[in-house]
Amino acid sequence: MPTIVFASSKGGAGKTTAAIILASEFARQGAAVTLIDADPNQHSAKWALKLGCPANISLVENTNEESIIEDIEEAEAKTAFVLVDLEGTASMAVASAISRADLVITLCQGSQDDADEAAKTIKLIKRQSKLLQRPINFSVLMTRTNPAITPRTLRHIMGEFEAAGVHIFTTSLIDREAFRAMRSFGGTVNDLNPKEVSGIEKAAQNVRELAKEVIARLKEGQKQERISAHG
Numbered sequence: 001m002p003t004i005v006f007a008s009s010k011g012g013a014g015k016t017t018a019a020i021i022l023a024s025e026f027a028r029q030g031a032a033v034t035l036i037d038a039d040p041n042q043h044s045a046k047w048a049l050k051l052g053c054p055a056n057i058s059l060v061e062n063t064n065e066e067s068i069i070e071d072i073e074e075a076e077a078k079t080a081f082v083l084v085d086l087e088g089t090a091s092m093a094v095a096s097a098i099s100r101a102d103l104v105i106t107l108c109q110g111s112q113d114d115a116d117e118a119a120k121t122i123k124l125i126k127r128q129s130k131l132l133q134r135p136i137n138f139s140v141l142m143t144r145t146n147p148a149i150t151p152r153t154l155r156h157i158m159g160e161f162e163a164a165g166v167h168i169f170t171t172s173l174i175d176r177e178a179f180r181a182m183r184s185f186g187g188t189v190n191d192l193n194p195k196e197v198s199g200i201e202k203a204a205q206n207v208r209e210l211a212k213e214v215i216a217r218l219k220e221g222q223k224q225e226r227i228s229a230h231g
């Protein structure tokens, strides 16, 4: 059922990586997942079409602004999770996906440019929320972080989001070779060969922690929706 949308107006922010990582993890836990690729570049579709993609991930390719709402509705009726990977612009397809989302995840790397782009995406989400007169649950996911250090810039950016009342996942996606390798070789981080790729177990743990937080955030959003619907 729930639809998780990955949005950021910036290309290269980490949407596709986060989408396929979470799709893999939900599938590993036994859930049926639909991965909708609404980016004309079709990067997540390329991964899903490689050998080793978990059998319980269904791919919907080439979704565009005309088909996106129907594609989401159909997928919601069929699978436990629907993940939508979007292009890095503020298009009609992006606005439509946001309007149907149970959770929008905005990606942000530790630079001011990324933070400014994430802030733009958050503005778009808030506009959609006003238009539809319903709360839209969203969170910022810091990505490509360094496991050893939290630079001052990153701390400053996170502090600014917090001051603005924006929810940030406690778990960030660490910059790991394993996350790049699964895009090249196909399959999930757990399928990678430890002789060829380092840090597989740490990457897998990172994904498990993130998935847990995403589920908690979805539940929190459902609770908020019930409260706003009843008064």
Ligand SMILES: Nc1ncnc2c1ncn2[C@@H]1O[C@H](COP(=O)(O)OP(=O)(O)O)[C@@H](O)[C@H]1O
Residues within 6 Å of the ligand: 010, 011, 012, 013, 014, 015, 016, 017, 018, 043, 088, 107, 143, 144, 145, 173, 174, 175, 176, 177, 179, 180, 183
């Ligand atoms: N956590 C990460 N660790 C390592 N590489 C990453 C990570 N997140 C993204 N990348 C790399 O950064 C590039 C852009 O990421 P991608 O997920 O394709 O962004 P987007 O979909 O927003 O354009 C890709 O080459 C990807 O492999």
Ligand SMILES: [Mg+2]
Residues within 6 Å of the ligand: 015, 016, 017, 039, 043, 044, 085, 086
């Ligand atoms: Mg992408």
